[in-house]
Amino acid sequence: MANVVRLQYESKPPPFGHEMRKCFSFDPEYINMNHGSYGSLPSPVAEAIKPYYALAEANPDLFHRFTSIDLIRDVRKRMAKFVGAAHTEEVVFVPNASHGLNTILRSFIWEEGDIISSCNTTYNSISRTAEYISDIPPHPEAVQFTLLFPTSHSEIIQNWRAYVKSLNEIRNQSAQKLGRRPKIVAIIDSIISVPGALLPWKEMVKICKEEDVWSVVDGAHSIGQELDLNLAEANPDFWVTNCHKWMYAKRGCALLYVPKRNQHIIKASFPTSHAYKKGGGSNFVEQFEWNGTIDFVPYISASCALDFRAWLGGEHVINDYCHRIALEGGKRLAQILGTEIIDQGQDFQFTLSMVNVAVPFPPTMSSAFEIDMAFRRKLLIKRKIYPAFFYHNGKWWIRCSAQIWSQVEDFEVLGEAILEASKEILEEFGDGTEKKTMIIEDKDERLIVN
Numbered sequence: 293m294a295n296v297v298r299l300q301y302e303s304k305p306p307p308f309g310h311e312m313r314k315c316f317s318f319d320p321e322y323i324n325m326n327h328g329s330y331g332s333l334p335s336p337v338a339e340a341i342k343p344y345y346a347l348a349e350a351n352p353d354l355f356h357r358f359t360s361i362d363l364i365r366d367v368r369k370r371m372a373k374f375v376g377a378a379h380t381e382e383v384v385f386v387p388n389a390s391h392g393l394n395t396i397l398r399s400f401i402w403e404e405g406d407i408i409s410s411c412n413t414t415y416n417s418i419s420r421t422a423e424y425i426s427d428i429p430p431h432p433e434a435v436q437f438t439l440l441f442p443t444s445h446s447e448i449i450q451n452w453r454a455y456v457k458s459l460n461e462i463r464n465q466s467a468q469k470l471g472r473r474p475k476i477v478a479i480i481d482s483i484i485s486v487p488g489a490l491l492p493w494k495e496m497v498k499i500c501k502e503e504d505v506w507s508v509v510d511g512a513h514s515i516g517q518e519l520d521l522n523l524a525e526a527n528p529d530f531w532v533t534n535c536h537k538w539m540y541a542k543r544g545c546a547l548l549y550v551p552k553r554n555q556h557i558i559k560a561s562f563p564t565s566h567a568y569k570k571g572g573g574s575n576f577v578e579q580f581e582w583n584g585t586i587d588f589v590p591y592i593s594a595s596c597a598l599d600f601r602a603w604l605g606g607e608h609v610i611n612d613y614c615h616r617i618a619l620e621g622g623k624r625l626a627q628i629l630g631t632e633i634i635d636q637g638q639d640f641q642f643t644l645s646m647v648n649v650a651v652p653f654p655p656t657m658s659s660a661f662e663i664d665m666a667f668r669r670k671l672l673i674k675r676k677i678y679p680a681f682f683y684h685n686g687k688w689w690i691r692c693s694a695q696i697w698s699q700v701e702d703f704e705v706l707g708e709a710i711l712e713a714s715k716e717i718l719e720e721f722g723d724g725t726e727k728k729t730m731i732i733e734d735k736d737e738r739l740i741v742n
């Protein structure tokens with residue numbers, strides 16, 4: 293069996309902060325404050341995966357029929373341990389979180405009276421998935437839990453309990469009519485995309501268990517950002533994470549966790565594998581080992597990324613730094629803009645490595661898509677610095693990702709750029725009290741992709 297080579301770095305890593313940019317391939321003029329969307333591949337990880345690309349091309353048949361399967365089994369074993377799964381066979385690779393979550397949600401055998409629940413803060417394409425499932429027969433009902441910031445973990449847990457109980461009452465009424473008990477499936481973010489915020493997802497999962505509701509956890513932002521993952525203990529029914537975001541794997545690498553007790557739900561991988569057996573649901577791992585030819589090296593890169601992280605000092609060292617910069621940088625940015633951060637509690641329960649700061653707009657400012665586009669043009673293209681922008685609870689916000697290359701000074705540069713850009717946007721679009729014509733220069737379809 294071929295194993296992935298564990299890398300031992302001989303030199304010391306550069307210190308965190310701007311010197312760490314040496315380990316990434318960024319345009320020297322660009323300040324990356326949006327690691328959360330697409331991740332960033334460290335150059336040592338890019339180097340470490342080259343031999344696997346060489347193997348794939350040296351003998352494509354040997355690599356795809358034997359070597360890559362062994363290598364990916366080895367990496368899966370390492371990843372299962374890393375996320376605290378009880379068994380290696382509960383963890384498989386998929387290309388991205390959307391793929392994993394769609395696999396789960398479309399695998400349920402939906403019946404009339406079933407309920408699929410998302411949140412107003414669920415990642416857009418995932419709440420669209422719930423909507424799509426509800427749109428096709430047998431039309432399970434799509435419902436939403438409302439989460440409005442500022443809030444607190446205890447308030448969310450209290451509201452979640454009441455919400456899940458109310459779904460159960462609806463189910464009980466349907467059960468009487470239908471003569472069977474419909475199912476409820478709840479999509480829960482561990483860390484929301486926008487606002488970038490850690491939810492009390494373990495408590496939310498526990499409430500689902502108590503109320504006999506399936507929990508599907510969207511942990512796209514978790515691995516590499518959320519410390520000490522222990523899935524066996526948290527016990528979600530399903531969980532998906534992107535290794536290419538905070539864990540530094542090559543893009544196209546995500547983990548799908550399905551505990552053995554629930555593997556019968558995933559009857560077939562998507563796309564269907566050669567390994568599918570009549571009836572489905574019996575050979576979970578085998579089906580996901582091969583379900584169409586893709587570049588398998590991103591899966592292998594997960595192991596190289598963990599080696600790189602060990603070299604940096606490990607998970608706690610990395611995340612302590614990013615968390616400190618997120619908090620200090622977020623506060624400094626709010627000070628420059630004269631606004632506030634969204635996480636207003638004393639203990640910053642929602643903040644890991646992402647921080648959300650209000651844009652200095654008047655409260656009348658609308659939520660138009662063109663405003664997001666204008667920020668993209670004015671920051672990403674014109675000023676070469678970029679965080680994410682979003683509208684939540686009547687306000688525009690900035691989501692900044694702090695990373696090992698970040699310094700508080702980056703937030704200061706961003707602050708000046710946002711002051712200028714928001715002033716320009718107010719001049720161009722008005723403050724929302726009157727309708728102005730929105731002129732979009734340089735309209736470029738590529739920018740529309742989030």
Ligand SMILES: Cc1ncc(COP(=O)(O)O)c(C=O)c1O
Pocket residue numbers: 328329388389390391415418481483484485510512513534
């Ligand atoms: C919470 C959340 N879920 C799902 C996704 C989708 O990830 P991907 O595009 O890698 O499928 C994202 C992407 O940013 C996300 O933030």
